[in-house]
Amino acid sequence: MKDIQDTAAVQTQILDAFNFRHACKVFDGERKIDDATFATILEAARLSPTSFGHEPYKILMIQNPENRALLRDFAWGANGATNGTAGQLGTASHFAVLLAHTGETMTAGSDYLQNFYRDVKQLPEDVIAFLNDAYGTFQSRDHGVSTPREITDWSGKQAYIVLANMMTAGALLGVDSCPIEGFEMDKTVAVLEQHFGVDPKLYKPAVMVAFGYRADEPAFDKTRRNMDQIVEWA
Structure with missing residues (x-):
């Protein structure tokens, strides 16, 4: 019962916040x-x-x-x-x-992204290679996000x-x-x-x-x- 009450309270809090915001x-x-x-x-x-x-x-x-x-x-x-x-x-x-x-930083394969994968995400090289390929495909084919x-x-x-x-x-x-x-x-x-x-x-x-x-x-x-x-x- 307490979990149900807690959930209901959170639901009310969320909707109150969205009604408050303008x-x-x-x-x-x-x-x-x-x-x-x-x-x-x-x-x-x-x-x-x-x-x-x-x-x-x-x-x-x-x-x-x-x-x-x-x-x-x-x-x-x-x-x-x-x-x-x-x-x-x-x-x-x-x-x-x-x-x-x-696009200077967010083009697939950019130096910025390679450093971001290593320094921020701390990803291993095989995962970085996968991301470079997947993101490159996303940009060039899937969503056509390639121009500046x-x-x-x-x-x-x-x-x-x-x-x-x-x-x-x-x-x-x-x-x-x-x-x-x-x-x-x-x-x-x-x-x-x-x-x-x-x-x-x-x-x-x-x-x-x-x-x-x-x-x-x-x-x-x-x-x-x-x-x-x-x-x-x-």
């Missing part, structure tokens, strides 16, 4: 996420699954207000221009850019898994968040290179995300399609 446009600028709480959110990111376990992403945390201001003119999804506020850039406790690896744009987009898909887990972990901890795709890509790439030392040959911004505590309750109730509209059993 795309928070303005945060309470006076409330900051404590270090232990945000460390848990980052650990959820680190432990997230990725295709082939390649972890083709990096998280750039931008906390300095002057550094955030460098994005303000062209990050229209985060600068408050649509609602006349300081936006997420001006109010979030924590602000991140998730960077996607490019295709590989970067594939890496971005993995970054979105990380993004979702960060936001879910935050919601479970009572932390609000907002994923942000509203930014001009070319200008963002240029600023990241010039001011943050991000090599555009190695990384491209996939998505931004802000965390903090809501300034106000959501203006609208959460709406979604019915379950029978999104799930088909075969």
